[in-house]
Amino acid sequence: DTGVSQDPRHKITKRGQNVTFRCDPISEHNRLYWYRQTLGQGPEFLTYFQNEAQLEKSRLLSDRFSAERPKGSFSTLEIQRTEQGDSAMYLCASSLGDRGSDTEAFFGQGTRLTVV
Amino acid sequence: AQSVTQLDSQVPVFEEAPVELRCNYSSSVSVYLFWYVQYPNQGLQLLLKYLSGSTLVKGINGFEAEFNKSQTSFHLRKPSVHISDTAEYFCAVSDQGNTGTASKLTFGTGTRLQVTL
Numbered sequence: 394d395t396g397v398s399q400d401p402r403h404k405i406t407k408r409g410q411n412v413t414f415r416c417d418p419i420s421e422h423n424r425l426y427w428y429r430q431t432l433g434q435g436p437e438f439l440t441y442f443q444n445e446a447q448l449e450k451s452r453l454l455s456d457r458f459s460a461e462r463p464k465g466s467f468s469t470l471e472i473q474r475t476e477q478g479d480s481a482m483y484l485c486a487s488s489l490g491d492r493g494s495d496t497e498a499f500f501g502q503g504t505r506l507t508v509v
Numbered sequence: 510a511q512s513v514t515q516l517d518s519q520v521p522v523f524e525e526a527p528v529e530l531r532c533n534y535s536s537s538v539s540v541y542l543f544w545y546v547q548y549p550n551q552g553l554q555l556l557l558k559y560l561s562g563s564t565l566v567k568g569i570n571g572f573e574a575e576f577n578k579s580q581t582s583f584h585l586r587k588p589s590v591h592i593s594d595t596a597e598y599f600c601a602v603s604d605q606g607n608t609g610t611a612s613k614l615t616f617g618t619g620t621r622l623q624v625t626l
Contacts, residue, residue: 434619438613441612498555
């Protein structure tokens with residue numbers, strides 16, 4: 394297994410456009426997390442899934458943001474009507490969840506979004 | 510609610526010198542504690558974690574950390590740093606959940622470790 398995979402690695406978009414990011418977790422991991430990281434800050438939690446169920450959403454996740462995890466495998470994060478303040482690194486992580494001793498999240502390399 | 514404070518935004522150090530990166534946390538419930546490292550334009554890699562038991566935890570790349578419950582601290586140390594240790598280091602906490610599994614992470618703002626010759 395090659396770890397958590399995110400696509401694309403970089404995205405430049407014009408303000409007002411919609412963007413979608415994809416995350417493929419480690420196989421057998423049933424928890425999947427999305428975080429956002431801005432320059433000079435630590436990652437901030439956005440949302441997480443247990444299998445296909447979205448169990449928690451941060452208040453940071455405005456109604457322009459939507460995440461899905463159909464069939465409990467890969468996940469997508471969509472941002473509608475992007476704003477310059479959405480420019481950040483979007484990180485995905487996965488963990489075993491209830492399948493075992495789940496005490497570690499594995500992170501992907503992130504998608505860097507630049508809104509111009 | 511939980512929070513993490515990393516007291517130093519930048520730590521410059523010479524190669525082969527010892528280093529300590531400080532981390533304090535607050536939480537009303539029992540937590541797990543983590544240190545992650547991030548290299549430029551990369552995701553986060555786990556250095557070490559404290560779950561229970563011995564308060565001194567050893568991780569990868571020669572790093573170790575000590576959990577101090579009374580001071581709510583989890584400082585990261587390395588006795589002799591290398592140029593390749595130059596990176597951003599993040600302390601994080603997670604509550605233990607109902608079944609003992611870790612959940613979402615709350616991160617500090619990070620400490621930039623800059624190692625020079």
